[in-house]
Structures are given as C-alpha cells and as structure tokens.
Amino acid sequence: MTVTMARIVLASLVEPGNAVLARLVRTSGPAEALRRLLGEPEAPHDLVTLxxxxxxxxxxxDPWRLAEDARSAADRLGARLVTPEDPDWPTRADELARMSRGGATGIDVDSQPPVCLWVRGALPVADTVDRSVSVVGARTATPYGLYMATEISFGLAESGWTVVSGGAYGIDAAAHRAAMSAGGRTVAVLACGIDTVYPLAHAGLFEQIADTGLLLTEWPPGATPHRTRFLVRNRLIAALSRGTVVVEAAARSGARSTARRAFQLNRALMxxxxxxxxxxxxxxxxxxxEHHARLxxxxxxxxxxxxxxxxxxAPPVRGRATERDGLDDLAARVLDAVPRGHAIxxxxxxxxxxxxPTDARRNLPALVARELVVEDDHGLFQTRRRPSTRPAGRRG
Amino acid sequence: MTVTMARIVLASLVEPGNAVLARLVRTSGPAEALRRLLGEPEAPHDLVTLxxxxxxxxxxxDPWRLAEDARSAADRLGARLVTPEDPDWPTRADELARMSRGGATGIDVDSQPPVCLWVRGALPVADTVDRSVSVVGARTATPYGLYMATEISFGLAESGWTVVSGGAYGIDAAAHRAAMSAGGRTVAVLACGIDTVYPLAHAGLFEQIADTGLLLTEWPPGATPHRTRFLVRNRLIAALSRGTVVVEAAARSGARSTARRAFQLNRALMxxxxxxxxxxxxxxxxxxxEHHARLxxxxxxxxxxxxxxxxxxAPPVRGRATERDGLDDLAARVLDAVPRGHAIxxxxxxxxxxxxPTDARRNLPALVARELVVEDDHGLFQTRRRPSTRPAGRRG
Incomplete structure (x- = not known):
C-alpha cells in the first residue's frame, strides 16, 4: 500500500491529532503504522486501545477499498489530497508536534499534526497560508463583532494576507466574506468531510471560497461535524496561520480554544x-x-x-491635530493662559x-503671527479660537 | 512668618508642582524659600526667572496680607488648610518628588508634590485617601462609559474604598455620584480655588461631596481653572490613590495624563x-x-x-455551568458522540x-444515570438535552 493510501486509511480510522498514531507514524512511517494498527499489537497499552x-x-x-472510496468521493467533488510528502504541504502545521503544553488538558492527546488534508480550491496550500492570519470568534456575534471581523479581514486581505477561519456562522463567515470582497484569499478549515456542508446555510459561501480560496479538512469524506471535532480542528486554524485574532468570544467559546493553541504554538495571539x-x-x-493576548x-x-x-x-492612536501642535511647551503654556472674550x-x-513676564512677552508675538492670539490697540491679548483655550481642552 | 503662612504665600505666587520651588523648599524650608524667592536671587538662573x-x-x-486674605477666604467657605507639617497630610502625594520621568515632556517641571492643600469636608484627608482608587475619564462620555464608571465606582465604594476623581463632567461626575450613592467616600481634586465651582453646573455635586467626602485643591482661593492647571492637577489625582482606572478616554484626553502619572508613580494603571x-x-x-494598563x-x-x-x-470569567462540567475528558468525549434525534x-x-468500544461501554451507564443520555429498549443511546450535543456547542 502506498504512503498516500496508508495516510487516507489512517485518517479514516483514527481521529485527527491522535498522539499515539502520530508517534507511530513518526517512528515507522505511515504504511508500517497502518500495518501495526490493524495487526495484533500487544504493547504499548495505548496502541492496543487505539x-x-x-x-x-x-x-x-477492506482498508484499500476504504481508501479508494474516500479518494473517489473526493474526486467527484473536485477535491484533492495533500500529504506531508507533497511539496505543497503546509509545513507550519507540523509545528503542532512540538507545541508546548501550557494549560494542558486531556484534549491535548488530539493536538498532533494532521495526517493528510483534503483540499478544494485551485490555490497552492503552502503558499496561500504562508502569510495568513486567523480571524475567529463567536457564532452568535453582535453587529459590532461582525463589523470588526469585516474591517480587520478586509484590511488584511487588501494587504495581501490570507484570512483563515472556520466557516462557521457569525465572525467566521464575516471574516471569509470580507476577505473575498477585498479580492483577497481566504481559507476555511472544516471539522468534517470535504463533502459535508456545515452549516448547511453556508453552501453558497463554501462554493465561493472553493472558487477563490481554499476549503481544507483533515477528515475524510463522509465525516460529520461534532463538538470534539470542532475543538480538534481549532488547533489547525491556529497552526496554519502566523497569528490568531479573536474578534468576539463568550467566556466559554470555541474561539478561545483556537486562542489557546495559538498561544501554545508561540503564534501571535490577538x-x-x-x-x-x-x-x-x-x-x-x-x-x-489572563493570557496576554495583544489588544x-x-x-x-x-x-x-x-x-x-x-x-x-501601526500608527499610534492620535487625536485630531490642533493649532497647538507646533508649539513648544513654553509657548503652549503662554497660549493656554490667554483668555477668550476679554483681553489682558x-x-x-x-x-x-x-x-x-519676559517669557510671556517673548512668546506672544509668535502666537499673534500664527493667528492664535489677537493683540488689540492697547497691547492687550485674547485668543481667537475657542478650542485653544477651553480650560479642559484635553479632557474627553 | 510661620511655616504655614509661608506655604500659603508660596502656593499663591508659584503654580503647583514647580520643580525650582520644590527644590528650594526641600533644602531651605518654606519660610526661607519664600524669603529667597522675594529677595534678589542672582543664581541659579531658573530661580531668578521664578x-x-x-x-x-x-x-x-504685602505677602502676609496675601496669606491672611487667602486664609479668611477659605474660612468663609468652611475650608481648612492642610500642610506637610500636619499629621493629616496625605504623604503619598510626596512620592511625586521621586517620580520616574518615563516619557518626560516639558510639563514635567510641574510634577512636584503640592506645597499645601485647601480642603472642604469633615473627613480626615490621609485616612480617606489611604485606600482609594482614581476613576477618571472623558467629559464627553458615552452612556456606556457612564455605566462603567458607575458600576466600578459603586463597587469600590461598597467595598470600603474611596473613589478619587476630578469633579468634571462625564466620567468624573458619574464616579463621584456612584461612590456617594453606595454610601461610600469620594474625593474631588480640583484645578482651581476651593471657592470656585467649575463646572458651574456641579455646584450641587460639590456641596454633596463636601458633605460626605472631600474637596481638595492645591490652588489658593480665587484661582481660576485653565488647561495647564487641569494637567498639573492630574498628577495629584494619580498620586493620592493606589491606582487609576481610565474608564473612557479619547486618544487625546486629560485622563491619559493622569494615567501617565500613575504609571510613572508605579501605581496600578487600569x-x-x-x-x-x-x-x-x-x-x-x-x-x-502601549503602556500595559491592565484591562x-x-x-x-x-x-x-x-x-x-x-x-x-477576582473570579476568572466563566460561562454558564453546564451538565458536562463534572465529566472527565473521556466521558465528555463519549457524551459528545451520542447523537440527538436518533439512537445508535x-x-x-x-x-x-x-x-x-470498551471505553464507550464503560462510560455510557454513568451518562445515563446522570440523565444526560437515554438508553432505549434495544440498548441504543441518544442524548436527552439539546445543549449537550450541538456540534459547535462551545463556539460563540
């Protein structure tokens, strides 16, 4: 059995991210790993269980038949298989094997790199995700969250960055759509087979993504989405991109598991x-x-x-420029002391x-020349404009 | 001239925070400092200028007369003077003398401790500000900002903490009012004489603060508020409290100068x-x-x-508890795999x-016992409740 076919069978029989299988594949290669998995292992215990x-x-x-079926199901959808042996493999995903286990829970047994990827879309995978950012968040997003996801994703796509997300309702969909409307690239990483549309209402969205970007999944055709799969999938969203932006997320939110993975992978977390x-x-x-995500x-x-x-x-946040901006500190203080409405x-x-008094007299002519201050016939001064002399002008 | 009278004259002739005066008072004491200031100094140059x-x-x-007038003006308002010689002096303000100059600008010449404080209100000053937090922000606050200022200040006051702010429109007023409505203590630090109500619409608020909390200012009676004074005053808001919370602030905002001072003073910045x-x-x-304020x-x-x-x-943010909470990882995975609507x-x-299969068979009875899963007469299983099996249940 070829390496590719072995990988398809492994991906069909073992849930993605499995640590026992990953160890076996690393030490023995996919074909031998499959042989041992379907043989009669006596140790170690976790391999026996798996x-x-x-x-x-x-x-x-028959395993071979299983692989052939998966392959032809993918073919019918115009999907292709990409494996680590392929030059188009996104090697950044392999960093999952070296992920730190900060805040590890039992679910971390499912944090290993994918065994293979089913892909729809004409773009090369490795190049498309090379400069990419994940934009993720709540399904039950607010209009504010949708606006932020759109603004950020549109801007990233406009700058030539790929927007990676999970194809879900809410923030994910807004991120994908904004990237495409900017004429940019977007990648949806699914938690089910490439033949399954979940949520169903995103059938049109997924077709559009397949046309201009990429649909990716670790699950073989026929796999249905369920809760654990979403959480396992999230590690791949984090791993494929250079950083993850959580746009809106409830205290308990799948997007936070993506954030956790980005953090453990030492990716930018925002x-x-x-x-x-x-x-x-x-x-x-x-x-x-709690986790030092960058605001x-x-x-x-x-x-x-x-x-x-x-x-x-990024330019630091600045307020509107005012006439005071060109003034040195002494001149600004003199200006602030000039009243409005009456002259002194x-x-x-x-x-x-x-x-x-000398400093005041030295600085007033320049303020008059800049038309910030008016001098009357008696040599008394007052300000011309309201904003410069409001006592609390910098507040608020 | 007594030390107290000398301090009143100094505070009347030199703007608060002045570094040249602070140095002179530190080395010579207030009375000698005043004598030199009103004498004919020939050096250093900055003393000559001052x-x-x-x-x-x-x-x-006449300086003595000046001090007497300031004193009787304060007396008429029921205000008292507190000086560093007084046991009620808030010594935390003196830490301004040792403030780091991170991000220093010319205005930092005005960052020294106050020379004296005029005070309205019956509470002791030092004790009142000992456990205090500054809550500051935009005058042009939004309803959201006013809500946050109110929630935070009410909670702080309820916990026995004093709320310090600047008596301005918007966030400041909301902070003062919330502290008082919680039956707590609040301190308004003014940027003008204790006899001046600014803004005028806060006359009632200031009376209420004077009744239950404290009005404080470094400026002598008769001093009017202006822009520089607000900025100079802000250092005192930061210095008197253990930490500063900026509730809402535009990119250019006086509240940010308070934040800057809190940071330079190594106070908690939020x-x-x-x-x-x-x-x-x-x-x-x-x-x-940019400045690592704590969110x-x-x-x-x-x-x-x-x-x-x-x-x-503070309790970490948690979502609503669900039935899954007591489950170990394996049981949770099994539960997630049980479908809704049909039995398998x-x-x-x-x-x-x-x-x-063994792990599945071992875990299902407990899930049935907890009424999370139903087993039918054919030994097939499905879930009872909707939230437990929604595929993307943790998202959003």
Whole structure:
C-alpha cells in the first residue's frame, strides 16, 4: 500500500491529532503504522486501545477499498489530497508536534499534526497560508463583532494576507466574506468531510471560497461535524496561520480554544476589545487579561504583530491635530493662559501661565503671527479660537 | 512668618508642582524659600526667572496680607488648610518628588508634590485617601462609559474604598455620584480655588461631596481653572490613590495624563475596554496596548490590582455551568458522540468519539444515570438535552 493510501486509511480510522498514531507514524512511517494498527499489537497499552477502536471503525471493510472510496468521493467533488510528502504541504502545521503544553488538558492527546488534508480550491496550500492570519470568534456575534471581523479581514486581505477561519456562522463567515470582497484569499478549515456542508446555510459561501480560496479538512469524506471535532480542528486554524485574532468570544467559546493553541504554538495571539457589558466580548477581555493576548482594533495593528519586524508599524492612536501642535511647551503654556472674550496684558498672562513676564512677552508675538492670539490697540491679548483655550481642552 | 503662612504665600505666587520651588523648599524650608524667592536671587538662573514671575504676581501686595486674605477666604467657605507639617497630610502625594520621568515632556517641571492643600469636608484627608482608587475619564462620555464608571465606582465604594476623581463632567461626575450613592467616600481634586465651582453646573455635586467626602485643591482661593492647571492637577489625582482606572478616554484626553502619572508613580494603571469603534475608548485601548494598563471590566478586577496581594482575587470569567462540567475528558468525549434525534449503539458511539468500544461501554451507564443520555429498549443511546450535543456547542 502506498504512503498516500496508508495516510487516507489512517485518517479514516483514527481521529485527527491522535498522539499515539502520530508517534507511530513518526517512528515507522505511515504504511508500517497502518500495518501495526490493524495487526495484533500487544504493547504499548495505548496502541492496543487505539488498535481496537480503529478495527471497530473499519469493521469488515477492506482498508484499500476504504481508501479508494474516500479518494473517489473526493474526486467527484473536485477535491484533492495533500500529504506531508507533497511539496505543497503546509509545513507550519507540523509545528503542532512540538507545541508546548501550557494549560494542558486531556484534549491535548488530539493536538498532533494532521495526517493528510483534503483540499478544494485551485490555490497552492503552502503558499496561500504562508502569510495568513486567523480571524475567529463567536457564532452568535453582535453587529459590532461582525463589523470588526469585516474591517480587520478586509484590511488584511487588501494587504495581501490570507484570512483563515472556520466557516462557521457569525465572525467566521464575516471574516471569509470580507476577505473575498477585498479580492483577497481566504481559507476555511472544516471539522468534517470535504463533502459535508456545515452549516448547511453556508453552501453558497463554501462554493465561493472553493472558487477563490481554499476549503481544507483533515477528515475524510463522509465525516460529520461534532463538538470534539470542532475543538480538534481549532488547533489547525491556529497552526496554519502566523497569528490568531479573536474578534468576539463568550467566556466559554470555541474561539478561545483556537486562542489557546495559538498561544501554545508561540503564534501571535490577538483579541478585539468590546463593551465590558457584552457577553460576547468576555472571552476577548479574558484573553487579554489572563493570557496576554495583544489588544487590536485595526488591521494595521494586526499586521504589526504578524509581519516581519519593522515591516508594518501601526500608527499610534492620535487625536485630531490642533493649532497647538507646533508649539513648544513654553509657548503652549503662554497660549493656554490667554483668555477668550476679554483681553489682558502680557504681565497678567505671565502670572496665569506661571512663567516670567519676559517669557510671556517673548512668546506672544509668535502666537499673534500664527493667528492664535489677537493683540488689540492697547497691547492687550485674547485668543481667537475657542478650542485653544477651553480650560479642559484635553479632557474627553 | 510661620511655616504655614509661608506655604500659603508660596502656593499663591508659584503654580503647583514647580520643580525650582520644590527644590528650594526641600533644602531651605518654606519660610526661607519664600524669603529667597522675594529677595534678589542672582543664581541659579531658573530661580531668578521664578523669582521675577512670583514678584510680578505679588505686585505691590504685602505677602502676609496675601496669606491672611487667602486664609479668611477659605474660612468663609468652611475650608481648612492642610500642610506637610500636619499629621493629616496625605504623604503619598510626596512620592511625586521621586517620580520616574518615563516619557518626560516639558510639563514635567510641574510634577512636584503640592506645597499645601485647601480642603472642604469633615473627613480626615490621609485616612480617606489611604485606600482609594482614581476613576477618571472623558467629559464627553458615552452612556456606556457612564455605566462603567458607575458600576466600578459603586463597587469600590461598597467595598470600603474611596473613589478619587476630578469633579468634571462625564466620567468624573458619574464616579463621584456612584461612590456617594453606595454610601461610600469620594474625593474631588480640583484645578482651581476651593471657592470656585467649575463646572458651574456641579455646584450641587460639590456641596454633596463636601458633605460626605472631600474637596481638595492645591490652588489658593480665587484661582481660576485653565488647561495647564487641569494637567498639573492630574498628577495629584494619580498620586493620592493606589491606582487609576481610565474608564473612557479619547486618544487625546486629560485622563491619559493622569494615567501617565500613575504609571510613572508605579501605581496600578487600569483601563476599561470599549467598542473599538468608539472614539472615547481609543485612549483606553492605547493605554492597554502601549503602556500595559491592565484591562478591567469589574470592581473586583480593580480591587485585585490595588488590594494587598491575595486580599482580593477576582473570579476568572466563566460561562454558564453546564451538565458536562463534572465529566472527565473521556466521558465528555463519549457524551459528545451520542447523537440527538436518533439512537445508535455503543460501538458506533466509540467510532465517532474516537475511543475504544470498551471505553464507550464503560462510560455510557454513568451518562445515563446522570440523565444526560437515554438508553432505549434495544440498548441504543441518544442524548436527552439539546445543549449537550450541538456540534459547535462551545463556539460563540
């Protein structure tokens, strides 16, 4: 049996990410791993257990036939298989094998790299995910969350970055759609067979993604989505991309498992803030508070995290420029002391500004020249414009 | 001239925070400092400059008379003077003298401790600010910001903490009012004389604060508020409290100068997140991104930052508890594989769950006993409740 066929059978009989199988494949290669799995292993115990489960799943079917069936089912859908032996394999996924186990739970037995990938879409896989960011979040997103997912994904796609997400309702769908509407590339990583549309209402969306981007999955044709599969799939979303942005997420949210994986993989982990009163922002705030996710509000800030050092520098947030901007500190203090509505002398201005009369007299002519201050016929000064002298002008 | 009278004159002739005066008072004491300031200093140059400004401000008035007038003006308002010689002096303010100059600008010449404080309200100053948090933010607050300021301040006051703020419109007013409505203590630190109500619409608020909390200012009676004074005052808000929470702040906002001071003073710096689309949250997000302000959404999280270590531990954000919570990982996986709407065998469940048939058979009875799974007369299983088996149950 060829390596490729062995991988298809392994992916059909063992759930993705399985640590026992990954170890076996690493040490023996896929064909030998399959032979041992379907043989009568006596040790180690976890291989015995896995073997029993795999054989139960195979039933009385022939492994070769199983692989052929999976292959032709994929063929009918125009899907292709990509394996680690393929030059188009996204090698970043293999970093899952070396993932740290910070905050490990039992589910981490399912965190190993994929055995193979079924793919729909004409783009090369490795190149498409090379410069990619995952944008993930709540299915029950708010209009605010959908807006943020759209803004961020559109901006990333416009900058030539691929947007990776999970094809779900809410944030995922908004991310995919925004990337495509920017004329960019998007990748949906599924938790079921490439022949299964879940959710069903996303049939059109998935066709559009297959036309312009990629649909990817580790599960063989016929596999249905269920809860554990979504969580297992999330590690791949995190692994394929250079960073993960959680746009909206409840305290308990699958998006947080993707965030966890991004963190364990040492990928950039980012989260959008939202109203503290919004349950769908609780998970984002918790990621920022508890796991040092970087707070991001714009695609530029995301690119600053995932780009090469210095490649992108998001402009720091600045308010509107004002007339005061060009002034040195002394001139600004003098300006602040000039009243509006009534005129006072340079000496009085000095008192209010807390500067020497000489400093006040030296700085006033420049303020007059810039039309910030008006001098009347009696040599008294007042300001021209309202914003410059509001006592609390910088507040709020 | 007594030390107290000298301090009043100094505070009347030199703007608060002045570094030249602070140095002079530290080395010579207030009375000698005043003598030198009003004498004919020949060096250093910055003292010569300050002396000229102070003399211009004094004009032809008698310093003693100036102090007497300030004192009787304060007396008429029921205000008292507190000086560093007083046991009620809030010594935390003196840490301004040792403040780091991270991100220093010219305005930092005005960052020294106050020379004295005018106070309205019956509470002792030092004790009242000992356990205090500053809650500051935009004047042009949104309803969301006002809600957050209210929630946080109410919670802090309820826990026995004093809420310090600046008496301004918006976040400040909401913070003061919430603390008082919780029956707690609040301190308004003003940027003008104790006889001046700014903004005028807060006359009632200030009376209420004076009745139950404290009004404080470094400026002598008669001093009017202006822009520089607000910024100088902000250092005192930061210095008096154990930490500062920025609730809402535009990118350019006076509240950010308070945040800057809190950071430089090594006080807890916190910020509330808000919608990324809200200009009045931009400053908060920038503080979290650029200056490592801690993101806070509840009074408990604020107390965790300012309390003694271990005194307060905010509960981590958790979603609603579900029936799955008590299950170990294996049982949860088995449960997730049990379908809803139709019943399947234990062997089939094992396949979907990716566990051995033995493990599936071992775990199902407990799930049935917990009424999470129903076994029918044919020994087939399905789930009872909807939330447990939704494929993407943890998402969103």
């Amino acid at each position: 073997s029993a489960a795999a054989k139960a799943r195979l039933g009385d079917r 989260a959008c803030p939202g109203p503290a009163t919004s349950p769908t922002s609780e998970g984002c705030h918790a990621e920022i508070r 991001v509000t714009t695609p530029e800030q995301v690119l600053e995290e995932v780009g090469r050092i210095g490649e992108y520098l 002398s340079a000496a009085e201005i000095a008192v209010v500004a807390g500067v020497s | 002396s000229a400004a102070a003399k211009a401000r004094l004009g032809d008035r 910020a509330c997140p808000g919608p990324a689309t809200s200009p009045t949250s931009e400053g908060c997000h920038a503080e979290i991104r 806070v959404t509840t009074p408990e999280q604020v107390l965790e930052e300012v309390g003694r270590i271990g005194e307060y531990l 065998s234990a062997a089939e469940i094992a396949v979907v769950a990716g566990v051995s």
